[in-house]
Amino acid sequence: MTDPFSPSPELEAVARRWLDAYAARRSASVAGFLSGSRAASFVGSDEGEMFAGDELRRVFAAFTRGQRPLMPEGVEIDAWERGAVGLVLLRFTLH
Numbered sequence: 001m002t003d004p005f006s007p008s009p010e011l012e013a014v015a016r017r018w019l020d021a022y023a024a025r026r027s028a029s030v031a032g033f034l035s036g037s038r039a040a041s042f043v044g045s046d047e048g049e050m051f052a053g054d055e056l057r058r059v060f061a062a063f064t065r066g067q068r069p070l071m072p073e074g075v076e077i078d079a080w081e082r083g084a085v086g087l088v089l090l091r092f093t094l095h
Contacts, residue, residue, distance in 0.1 A: 004082050011079035015088045022060075023070040031061035070094055 014033065021029035034040055038053040042060070051059050072092040079088045 005080040005087075006082065008079040008081035008086055008088075011081060011086045011088050012077050015077050015079060015090050016075075019072060019075065019090060019092065022064065023072050025064045025067050025069055027061045027064040030064050031057045034060065 018030065018033040021033060034057050040056055041050070041052040042056050043050050072094060074091075074093045076091045077088065080086065
């Protein structure tokens with residue numbers, strides 16, 4: 001069977017710009033990068049840290065306001081697309 005998904009350098013670049021904005025705590029930029037879709041989702045590392053849709057955009061904008069900048073390490077990005085559908089898996093470590 002042929003894999004229907006192709007690597008997406010464009011989505012990888014968008015994910016990298018989002019991470020840069022997130023790490024720098026630019027809250028308006030962070031929220032602006034997120035899809036307007038109800039299906040946009042985030043699963044974090046803390047218990048109960050799962051958000052989607054409008055809640056996701058509100059939470060991220062509020063969360064980044066007033067916090068110190070971060071220094072992500074070991075950044076790994078897997079970005080894939082098929083037609084109008086794309087997905088990104090972004091992994092990094094914060095100390």
